[in-house]
Amino acid sequence: MENPLITQPLFYVGPVPITSAVLVTWGIMACLTGFSVWMSGRLRTTPDGLQSAVELLVDTIDGQIRDTMNRDPEPYRALIGTIFVFVLISNWSSLIPGIEPPTAHLETDAALALIVFVATVIYGVQAQGVKDYLAGFADPSWVMIPLNIVEQITRTFSLIVRLFGNVMSGVFVIGIVLSLAGLFLPIPLMALDLLTGAVQAYIFAVLATVFIGSAVEGGHATAKPATKEPTQ
Amino acid sequence: MTNDLVQAVSILAAALSVGFGALGPALAEGRAVAAAMEAIARQPEAAGTLSRTLFVGLAMIETTAIYALVVALLVLFANPFV
Numbered sequence: 001m002e003n004p005l006i007t008q009p010l011f012y013v014g015p016v017p018i019t020s021a022v023l024v025t026w027g028i029m030a031c032l033t034g035f036s037v038w039m040s041g042r043l044r045t046t047p048d049g050l051q052s053a054v055e056l057l058v059d060t061i062d063g064q065i066r067d068t069m070n071r072d073p074e075p076y077r078a079l080i081g082t083i084f085v086f087v088l089i090s091n092w093s094s095l096i097p098g099i100e101p102p103t104a105h106l107e108t109d110a111a112l113a114l115i116v117f118v119a120t121v122i123y124g125v126q127a128q129g130v131k132d133y134l135a136g137f138a139d140p141s142w143v144m145i146p147l148n149i150v151e152q153i154t155r156t157f158s159l160i161v162r163l164f165g166n167v168m169s170g171v172f173v174i175g176i177v178l179s180l181a182g183l184f185l186p187i188p189l190m191a192l193d194l195l196t197g198a199v200q201a202y203i204f205a206v207l208a209t210v211f212i213g214s215a216v217e218g219g220h221a222t223a224k225p226a227t228k229e230p231t232q
Numbered sequence: 233m234t235n236d237l238v239q240a241v242s243i244l245a246a247a248l249s250v251g252f253g254a255l256g257p258a259l260a261e262g263r264a265v266a267a268a269m270e271a272i273a274r275q276p277e278a279a280g281t282l283s284r285t286l287f288v289g290l291a292m293i294e295t296t297a298i299y300a301l302v303v304a305l306l307v308l309f310a311n312p313f314v
Contacts, residue, residue: 161295
């Protein structure tokens with residue numbers, strides 16, 4: 001059985017090994033960028049079907065950010081939206097025969113979660129200033145400082161493991177069923193994978209929004225109804 | 233000889249970790265779905281919001297089982313003692 005934790009390099013560019021996950025990631029990035037550029041070029045005031053669909057997607061992402069953060073979604077739309085669309089397409093890319101979703105490898109998920117972590121710090125410092133942001137770690141009292149630092153690390157780690165485990169287990173189960181049974185038996189499992197992939201992309205984006213929102217609001221969020229932050 | 237023993241114990245540990253790790257999330261998901269069903273039966277007009285929240289909550293609960301699966305895979309494929 002293939003080890004899901006190790007990736008085999010396909011070829012080398014100089015000393016750098018290139019795995020299939022990197023290739024698929026590049027492909028998805030190229031498709032997304034190309035589509036976005038092409039779409040921005042053909043925006044009209046009277047939208048056709050495709051433009052309406054894209055506008056609906058952007059509107060939905062905006063609404064979700066606004067609901068979660070109680071803020072204007074404009075500064076966060078690009079990051080959250082890109083994360084959502086990228087993770088969604090990565091999870092669904094397993095439908096194309098021969099392609100393994102890049103999110104089924106630990107490295108891609110680690111990179112995505114690291115982006116979220118760095119963005120949390122940057123948005124927090126931007127909104128509150130370095131001093132207030134750091135003071136937020138000692139929020140109820142200074143006793144909480146180690147716990148708050150540990151929380152930053154563990155929630156990033158759980159972001160990695162959640163996405164990796166869900167997508168990888170889907171790929172793994174389909175591989176096992178395919179080797180045990182015939183050709184058509186994995187199809188219902190693939191349908192389940194579609195659902196899991198969409199839900200995981202949504203959750204990754206929502207959690208990123210919640211993390212950034214809590215960093216931006218800091219300790220001054222007493223008046224607002226606090227969005228309960230999932231700890232695991 | 234010891235290596236064989238470690239491998240046998242690893243396989244047993246992987247099976248146990250998935251088995252017991254799936255127990256808790258299964259019970260929890262059952263409770264969550266039951267509560268959501270009851271809420272939808274009381275207020276059918278809120279079904280959209282409820283099912284969306286339910287899906288996110290279920291995925292959160294399921295993560296615990298996924299952690300157990302990841303531990304099992306670590307034990308099987310990345311065991312430091314084999």
